[in-house]
Each structure stands twice: as C-alpha cells, then as structure tokens.
Amino acid sequence: MKNLKFQIRFLKGLVWLSIPLLVVSFSSCEKEDVKKDVWKRTIRTQKSNTGMSSLSDPYTAIEGATVYIYGSESNYLMKTNPIHQGTTDANGNFTFEEEYNGGNPPKVWIWAEKSSLNSLRYDEEGDGYLNRILGNDRVNLISVPLAPTPVRLQLNIIDNGAPVENAQVQLYLSESDYLANRIYSDTDPEFDSIGGYGGPNYLIDETNVNGEALFWALEPRKYWFRVTYQSKSNNTTTYYLDTPLADDPNITTVRSVAIQ
DSSP states (O other): OHHHHHHHHHHHHHHHHHHHHHHHHHHHHHHHHOOOEEEEEEEEEEEOSSSOOOTTSOOEEOTTOEEEEESSHHHHHHTOOOSEEEEOOTTSEEEEEEEESSSOOOOOEEEEEETTEESGGGOTTSSOOBTBOSOSSOOOEEEEEEEEOOEEEEEEEEETTEEOTTOEEEEESSHHHHHHTOOOOTTOTHHHHHTOOSOGGGGEEEOOTTSEEEEEEEOSSOOEEEEEETTEESTTSOOBOSSOOOSOTTOEEEEEEEOO
C-alpha cells in the first residue's frame, strides 16, 4: 500500500515537472514559427538635369555610382554609419536586402553620388528620404536622379542706392524667354529640356527687407532676370548674368541690380 502511494506521488511529481517543459517547448516552437520577412530593394540611379524622377520616362543609367542607405536622419545628415553601401551596375542599379520580424519596415534615408553628380536635388525637403521610403509599400525599385549640386544666386535690388523690399524677381532660362516674359508652369514639357531645376517655383522670389532675392537651387549656367516693383523695373539696366554661375555649392554668386 505504501509503495502504491509512493508511486502515485511520484507520477504526480513527474506531471508537474513536465508542465514547464511543455511550456518552454511550446514557446520555442512559437518563436521558430515567426519567420523573418526579407525585403529586396533596388535603387536605380539615372542622369537628370532637373532632379525630377519618373520610371516611365527615358533615362540614362549611371554605372559606378556609390549608394549609401542610412537608418536615421542624423546619420544621413552627417553621412556616417550607413547600414548598406554599394555601387551601381551597368543598368544603374544597386540592390540590397533587409530583414524584418513582420509588419512594415522602418524608414531609411538614401544618398547617391558619382563625381560631380549626387542625389541632393531629389531631396527637396532636406530630409533625405526620398518618398521615399522604402516604407510601408513593398517598393522593389526606386529611381533616384543624380544631377550637379545646386548652386546659389543672390540678387540685391536697389533703387537710387537703397535696398528695395518686396520686389518681384523672376529668372529666365534664355534671352528669348526674358523678352517674351515667359512664365514657366509645372506642366511645361519644354522646361526640363531647357535645363531648369525642380520646377518653376525655384525661379521666382521676392526680396526681403535688405532687398535680397536668394535662389538656392540653380544650374551652373547663365540666367536672365526681370525685377518689378510698383512702376519700376530693371528693363533699362542689368537683366542678365554675363557669366555662368560658379559650379560650387559653397559659393553664392552675388549681383546688384538697379531698378528705375
């Protein structure tokens, strides 16, 4: 009888001991069942005069461009600690893979460059993140246009030597456009081929209290400009740059323009 009681107690003990093991085993199985989601991304670099991008448009692939993928905005801005880095192939493509434990992948920031070309113009908001983001949609291909680094022009508008505030300044891409007072639109098919950048809004500004109009996203080329303030203009003074803008993003070309 004693042996029977002992056997029963022993069996009960085995049952209680086995429960944690079953829980651990079950948890392990659950972890094994969670499969990592692998997302394959391709960055395509293409030559662009405007910084605009469209996969449906013809493009010129850029082979040998270096592509950096960053996991945070601070690393993107400082250009440090990329999580992926590579060089584009003959088709202008750089492909990388990322693993996630389900759900949407985190945002990443992209920078691409080759010689004097880079992706800065595609980053219109300054956050690097290109749409950009390898974010919530399973985007397999992202087109990143490369163009020369934007250059800057500052026009100081004066009237009898005094700065003019709230003067309207419009840039033009050719003398014929200036003479015709051609104002560009976003849907203008000729705008890209002429060599403007980013859109018509980059070519118009209003002077500040110091009489300054600053254009920060221009091509290193010549520009024509019309200044209007009340009944005055620059039509009879200076209305064009005699030399192209300096091809250096660290240099701001400054010109004074008188109105009458």
